[in-house]
Every structure is written in C-alpha cells, then in structure tokens.
Amino acid sequence: MQINELKAALGPLSTRDEKYCSVACLARYLEARNWNVAKSRKMLEESLKWRAAYRPEDIRWPEVSVEAETGKMYGASFRDREGRTVLVVAPANHQDRTQNTSSHEGQIRFLVYTLENAVLSLPKGQEKMVWLIDFTGWTMANAVPIKTARETINILQNHYPEPERLAYFLDPRSIEKVKFVYLKDEESMKVMRKYIDPKVLPLEFGGKSDVVYNHEEYSELITKDDIQTANSWAEDAKTDHINHAISGTLVPEVTPQMSLITA
Structure with a gap:
C-alpha cells in the first residue's frame, strides 16, 4: 500500500513530523502526485523543510491583525x-473589504496564519x-500584486495539497468541484x-x-485560539527536545481538504 x-x-x-504525517496527510500528498511514492516523498519533504524555515505555528495574531482589519479573509x-x-x-x-495593505510578506503570513488557525478549529x-x-x-485593478498571487498559489499547491480547492486555478480535471x-x-x-x-x-x-465582520470581536476570539496553538506546540517542542536524537522539522497537524463555493 502506497x-x-x-x-x-x-x-x-520528530514528534511534530509524526503529528503532521498522519494517514490522511500522506494520502493527500500521494493524491497530489498521482500516488507516485517517490514524487510524493519529494513533495512532502519539501513541505517539511518549508515549514521548518517558515514556522507557521509561531505566527500570532498581533503580527497579522492589520491584514484582517477590513475583513478580506476570516474564519x-x-x-x-x-x-x-x-x-x-x-x-x-466590496463592502469596505479591501486590500488594505501593500506588504507582500504580511499578506502571505496572514494567509498562512488563517489556514493554520482554520485547521486548529476543525x-x-x-x-x-x-x-x-x-x-x-473584483477586477485586475484591485487584485493582489502578481508576486503575491504567485506566492499564494505556490504555498497552496506545494505545501497545502488540496486538489478540490486548487482545481479551480490549476487543475481543469476538478473544475466540477468548484461551485x-x-x-x-x-x-x-x-x-x-x-x-x-x-x-x-x-x-x-x-x-x-x-451579521457582519467585526474586527474587535474577531480579535478577541482569535487571540484565544492563539493560546491554544501555543500550548499545543509547546508540548510538542518539549517532547522533541527530550527525543532530540533525531533532528526533525516543526510541522503542525493535518492540513484539511477544502471545497470552494464562490459567489
């Protein structure tokens, strides 16, 4: 079995890698590479390296909250x-939801933070x-810069392998999954x-x-999630430190599959 x-x-x-590489996670990477074990391994190892360097589990609300002020993306x-x-x-x-910042790195970290937090809330x-x-x-005039759009696609395609969502942009075989x-x-x-x-x-x-997006109320809720996230990773870090014989990367829980409903 693959x-x-x-x-x-x-x-x-490592403990964190084990936590991430569940059966469901492995299946998604395999599916993303047509169940080719060698290609799936390469893809997954690249994701582990990316997460070790980017450390998405360490992103906290105060760092990215400015990106969320207009409600352009939220749980x-x-x-x-x-x-x-x-x-x-x-x-x-639309309804005051704008690209209120011009920071490429800020927008990307906000995207990753939102994904990580959504996983935690499942x-x-x-x-x-x-x-x-x-x-x-939506028009090209108010679209995100090409650089940011490309990095978004790169992260979603290579580190959050979810064919149902990415199909709309990248895989015509799955276009029927987009509503x-x-x-x-x-x-x-x-x-x-x-x-x-x-x-x-x-x-x-x-x-x-x-009900409309309220940044202050959302901040209060998301801050509580930050505490849960910090506690979760602190425990894993402790375990990895104890079992330090193996040098692993820091990777969070399974990344979920996603469906798109667009209006």
Missing part, C-alpha cells in the same frame, strides 16, 4: 451543514473546510443552500444573516 510505503520512505520523524462564526469550518474571502473592494474527525469567496467587484453561485439565479442559489443553512449565511451570499 501510504505505508511513503511513511517508510520518510524514515524516522466564519458558522459552519456548513456537515459541520465544516468556513473561511470567508472577499478579494475585491471538529475532531473532520478534515474538510469550505471557502466562501465573494468575487463581487459558482449567482444571487439572482434561483437554481444557482440551491447549490449554496445545499451546503449552508440560509439562516447563518451572510446577506452578501444570499443568506438571511445580517
């Missing part, structure tokens, strides 16, 4: 009908999350309602909830 082969090919792992307070975490993204200047046994992307008003919805098209809106209860869905996505 999963066992890949695990064996990786060799001894929703509701879940979909299957209990999955929902991320809301508004890449355009219910036990749930490995998927949903992205709600509002393209209303486009239009507020004035009733048949189209049925797609949205299939995944998310209209009672909790924001108005801008055709729902009935008038």
